[in-house]
Amino acid sequence: MTPASLRGWRLVHRWTSLICSANLLILCVTGLILVFHHEIEHLMGEDLDSSYTEGQARLPLQSLVDIAQKADPALVPKLLSFDPEDKAVNYIYLAKPEERGFDLGRWVVLNGFTGANQMLKQPEETLVGFLLKLHVDLFTGFAGQMFVGMMGLLFVVSTVSGLVVYGPFMKKLAFGILRFGRGTRIGSIDLHNLFGVATLVWAFVVGLTGAILSFSPLITGYWQKTELAAMTARHPEPMTGPAVSIDRVAASGLAAFPGKELAFIAYPGNEYAGSRHFSVIVRGHTELTQRLLSVALVDAETGVVAEAAGTPWYMTVLMLSGPFHFGDYGGLPLQILWALFTIVTGVVTVSGFVVWLKRPRARSASANRGASGAKLGSKA
């Protein structure tokens, strides 16, 4: 590497890191706690009711929809969502009949075995909800979420540029050397280099998947406007009669993908379904295949599958970003490792900032020599 390009990489590393460092610290602190959100929700009594007796049969989906509609008879069901981890938890989205989007309606959470209706608390009312909102969008909605996503991308550039400048810096130094006796700057550089390079892959993966998740509204929106819209456009027939039951729709969709389970069902007339076709979206059972979605369009009047397809690669990337960001795919030991990596990343952030604070000020020293020469001289 030429000295000029090394200088360039150092500048990239310095500025990408500095710009994202404040947000990164917030992400580290909130993320460290959110890793254990299930455990915290349980301790705070905020977890959803997922109790049922062994061997108990699930309620028909139509019964759940009916219960949900009782909450507000002016609204109609638009989307059913099935929790991948907690089989008893069903989310039902209700909105005004003419609404196609997902902004103005309300979610109802039901126990799929008992039909027990559970009020969803506002995010600000629960500890996990508060931390999650702070983590995802800094309480500033969509714009904040895009901002955090951009900070995530800067962090990714910061890890890559950090790796580039690590090599030349360590050329004459042993791996893992920590010269704590040589002053704050040298000690911080060494700590930053060791912790940073040792956990670089984890930080890169968690940063990148976090940025991808931040942009999830754009990614799913793109899928909905391109492939899904093209699919529903091939079946433009309008509704002419009554719809078959939601349970028959679900059974037809599942039959198109043997061995899969329900993920979502979108009702005709919303933006994720056709004008007279339900979208039945299914996923697999394993840690890997539960992130791979497929979609079947089911005719609401006949209950017949009109078309079935997988989802494009970028939807798979988005779905797989979840586990690699949350660390929730390998039990409690992986959550603990995730938390420890988060602490190390926090140390890398702070030590890197200290290195910048304690940088030698050769240029400003010569410029200000007349005014405060003695003070600056003592620093050198």
Next chain:
Amino acid sequence: MTGGMTGGMSGVWRIPAALAGLSVFGLAAAILGDGVWDWLCWATLAVPLAVCLVKLWRQWPGRQTAGV
């Protein structure tokens, strides 16, 4: 990964590359399956953290233990 000015897979990159390889394997392992895959994930992902901890422990200010 090349060594840049140091040329090839030199001393600078040996341990970081090994830790990176273990991290990639560990991150992927638990998504591929349960049981033994989870154990492989935990064991390999613990290595980079253990390296940080051991290096810090041995070189903590005031600690007499020599060696890096």
